[in-house]
Amino acid sequence: MANKPNTGLSFAQGKVGWPFFGSELKRRREAASLTQQQLGDRVYVSGAYIGLIEAAVRKPRFDLARRIDSELGTDGLLARMCKELIDSSPHAPYFADAAALEVEAVTIGEYAPTRIPGLLQTEEYVRALMAPSAALLLDSTLVETRIRARTDRAALLDEPTRPVLWVVLHETVLRVPVGGPALMARQLTHVTDLVRRERILVQVLPFSEDAHAASGSMFVLMTFEDAPPVAYTEGQYSGQLLDTPAMVAKYQQSYDLIRAAALSPKASLALVASVAEEYRK
Known part of the structure; x- marks a missing residue:
């Protein structure tokens, strides 16, 4: 191992x-x-x-x-x-178990309909996402802990081959400028750098694809060497870890359909790079 x-x-x-x-x-x-x-x-x-x-x-x-x-x-x-x-976890309570399992995963597949997945987020992107929470919670220590916990997760990608990470981004993720155009350009460039290093696989589900191909919420599928697979799905203020075989199989089927409807990895990389360039102009 x-x-x-x-x-x-x-x-x-x-x-x-x-x-x-x-x-x-x-x-x-x-x-x-x-x-x-x-x-x-x-x-x-x-x-x-x-x-x-x-x-x-x-x-x-x-x-x-x-x-x-x-x-x-x-x-x-x-x-x-x-x-x-x-x-005691630095993560939101509903994500704590999923975060622990993420470290153990052999493969991670994620569908992201609204934002860049946590493992791929730059610190400035995380801060832009959490700015409303910082204003609402008025607890700078908690916010900083959550920011650091999320950015620390990216260390998983320092391993050259494990976990295998395959992400499908809805085109909405590219087009909604979190933190403004300059920040988005840097965030999307970070994604393309990871793809070009052959560290991750990324596909984009384009607007042109039929609506039935898309799921309304994000979800993650994780597999392990010595344990059954799990699925994790998350809303704005809640998340659920699922390990019953029937439910995991349903999410796997949804993920397979989404991947089939998405652009090829090569076309997806070209689109992400193109949108990043648009933000720079």
């Missing part, structure tokens, strides 16, 4: 980490004389999923941690650890 990039963020952020959470879950489960499958049956997940949590490959949602506490008689211990780990 290739060495994972140093993102500047600990995979386990709090006083306890997800590996400790997993080992504690395993210890408490074995003390209760339950197999992974037996515990999974009691809390409505698969035994394999319990195994992934114990190996720190998957992170439980808070409600699942509470159900496990109830079954194991652990007086809320696992739920408290889970909440601490979620709350």
